[in-house]
Amino acid sequence: MFFKGNKEALDLLGNAATIGTHLVCSTFVGMAIGWYLDKWLGTKPWFLLIFLLFGIGAGFKNVFDEVQKIQRKDQGKGPGSNNES
Template structure:
């Protein structure tokens, strides 16, 4: 039941994997930005400024990665839809020829 031949289960797993990757991208980019900002603030002695700047850069980098993942997911969905439409077109074209 879970492993159907039409690939619905595979599609669900791919979408779920991409969605979890989006969350990891946001969190990891923010953590990296905060870490760089903290150590650079400590090194240069500019306590609150660099950590805030790198936090904002981390947020922007995270959202950029999520946007790219979303575009990739959208492209994959469009390819699957076009592929299924082509297969349906071939089936209907084959049906028309067999009737003649």
């Protein structure tokens, strides 16, 4: 396997996939909620636009939270630290 001995490369690949998934899924969920509300209430395109913006905002918040989590995890791995795992 290509990544067999390289745990750091697998971690980076997993982090990139997680961040991309957060952004895309949040956007589509917001868009779907807005589309269904517009269809149900006949208010085209207002709820679609509003919930699309909410979805994009939620995606960026999730990406920000994930990056913060990665940074906290990597703080202990710097040079001179005793916390090597």
